[in-house]
Structure formats: structure tokens, C-alpha cells
Amino acid sequence: MSVIVELTIPSAAFELGRILRVKGATQLTLETMVPLGGKPTPFVRIRNDARETFERSVREHPSVNEINLVNTHDDESLYALNWEPSDSSLLRRILDLDAALLGATATADTWGLELRFPTHAALSTFQDYYLEEDIEVSIERIYNLTKPDAGPWYGLTGPQRETLTYAVETGYYSLPRQISTQELASTFDISDQAVTERLRRGISTLVLNTLLIDEKED
Structure with a gap:
């Protein structure tokens, strides 16, 4: 049975969080992760008033090959990130467990992630991983999917x-x-x-x- 987990994690505690650092009260939203060229490509939305510092910060990170502006709408911009996630990263571990990233939002200090794991065993493996790596993860909510036709x-x-x-x-x-x-x-x-x-x-x-x-x- 699939299980959905909502959690928070310090921005500095995982690789993507360190890359996509934002300043002040600006909120960043991870729209989706698309597998392109054998690696997960994040699509990130951010307010236009933070674009300049955000672009500069991301481009300076050694794991980033390129950041591309996809579109702008109203006061927000959408970017695609071309990067090289390390094999030991938290995100890589999540993807290796066939978990899906349903949504993510970030502030200057924390990220809130919504993840869907295919089984409770996969979730348990993930929990063992972040405890062993001493990654500070706060579980906010865990729940199962319901029967599709339950209404x-x-x-x-x-x-x-x-x-x-x-x-x-x-x-x-x-x-x-x-x-x-x-x-x-x-x-x-x-x-x-x-x-x-x-x-x-x-x-x-x-x-x-x-x-x-x-x-x-x-």
C-alpha cells in the first residue's frame, strides 16, 4: 500500500536544499521533478523580486551545470535546473526507493516535502537512512491512500x-x-x-x- 509522508528538513541538511537557498521571507516552490537524460530535473518557481539573487546563488553552486528560465507569469518565474546529484544525496536515496516527490516548498531555513512511498517497507528504509546519516528530519504527517472509488x-x-x-x-x-x-x-x-x-x-x-x-x- 502506498503511504504519503509530509516532513520538514533544514535547507542545509540536503543537497538540493543547499543549492536552492533563498533569502529573507521569499518562498520557493518545487513544482515537479522530471527524469531527463537519466537524472532528475527540478522545476522551481520563485517570486520575481528574488530572481537576481536566486539565479546568482544557484549558478555559483559546483553541482549545477545550468539554470534555465522556462517562463514568467504575473510576479513569478519558473526555472529548470540542470545539475549533477551525488549518489549519496538524500534526494537520490528517495528516488532509489521509487518514492515520488509530490510537492515541496522552501523558506530561508527549511524545506517542507510531501513524498509518496510505494510501501511502508520503503518508508522504513528511508527512515533508517536519515537516522543513520544523522539528518534532522521532522515527520509532520503520515497517511495511507484510500480506495480510488471510495469518494x-x-x-x-x-x-x-x-x-x-x-x-x-x-x-x-x-x-x-x-x-x-x-x-x-x-x-x-x-x-x-x-x-x-x-x-x-x-x-x-x-x-x-x-x-x-x-x-x-x-
């Missing part, structure tokens, strides 16, 4: 989503329980049995459309 809200109906959300928020699943089944049922003007069944079906739907995707496909 919005992981396949839950409106009443199921509303009831489950209210049950969690009011402590129905807390220990000790903060709201009774009768009180929960009264809130939605249904019977005790109906609210219990609605919760059961909602939880079952959530599990089937998230945790059990691989088992169902097999």
Missing part, C-alpha cells in the same frame, strides 16, 4: 460522518465514556440501536477504504 470522506455517508465525528468529539470512545449511547442517539433523534448500527457501519467503511485496501485487491 469523498472515505466512502462515509453524511449521517455516518456526522455521527462518528460527534461521537469522537464528545468522548463516546473515551475511557471513561463521556457520553452515553442514549444521549448520542437523542442528539440525532434516532434509536439506540440505530445509532449503534450507524457507528458500526461507519467504522467498517473507514477500515475497508483505508487499512484493508491491499487485502481487498489481493
Whole structure:
């Protein structure tokens, strides 16, 4: 099962971050990574008021062969970076694990990356790598993809989503329980049995459309 990870990392902690350093409050966005000529080519978007210093800084980096302006739109410019990533770079490790870079934004000090790993095992290998290399990575969020045809809200109906959300928020699943089944049922003007069944079906739907995707496909 694919797993998506959102993380932050210091700009100086990985090669691409050191190359694409920005100054001040300017934000840089990595639009995509395209494999051209056997190597990943970053397409980077930055505000025009930072273009001059950005271009100069990138061109001076020894790993960069060329930086090309692709287009400008409104107050932003898009660049393609021709560079030589080292075999030991964090980005190379990510690509070797068949992970996809879904998005990235950078400030002067940090990068926020959104990565999709093909399996949890690949993610675990990546975590072993950055811990062993003593790279400071902060995991913000990890989540699985849902079943493609599940629709919005992981396949839950409106009443199921509303009831489950209210049950969690009011402590129905807390220990000790903060709201009774009768009180929960009264809130939605249904019977005790109906609210219990609605919760059961909602939880079952959530599990089937998230945790059990691989088992169902097999």
C-alpha cells in the first residue's frame, strides 16, 4: 500500500536544499521533478523580486551545470535546473526507493516535502537512512491512500460522518465514556440501536477504504 509522508528538513541538511537557498521571507516552490537524460530535473518557481539573487546563488553552486528560465507569469518565474546529484544525496536515496516527490516548498531555513512511498517497507528504509546519516528530519504527517472509488470522506455517508465525528468529539470512545449511547442517539433523534448500527457501519467503511485496501485487491 502506498503511504504519503509530509516532513520538514533544514535547507542545509540536503543537497538540493543547499543549492536552492533563498533569502529573507521569499518562498520557493518545487513544482515537479522530471527524469531527463537519466537524472532528475527540478522545476522551481520563485517570486520575481528574488530572481537576481536566486539565479546568482544557484549558478555559483559546483553541482549545477545550468539554470534555465522556462517562463514568467504575473510576479513569478519558473526555472529548470540542470545539475549533477551525488549518489549519496538524500534526494537520490528517495528516488532509489521509487518514492515520488509530490510537492515541496522552501523558506530561508527549511524545506517542507510531501513524498509518496510505494510501501511502508520503503518508508522504513528511508527512515533508517536519515537516522543513520544523522539528518534532522521532522515527520509532520503520515497517511495511507484510500480506495480510488471510495469518494469523498472515505466512502462515509453524511449521517455516518456526522455521527462518528460527534461521537469522537464528545468522548463516546473515551475511557471513561463521556457520553452515553442514549444521549448520542437523542442528539440525532434516532434509536439506540440505530445509532449503534450507524457507528458500526461507519467504522467498517473507514477500515475497508483505508487499512484493508491491499487485502481487498489481493
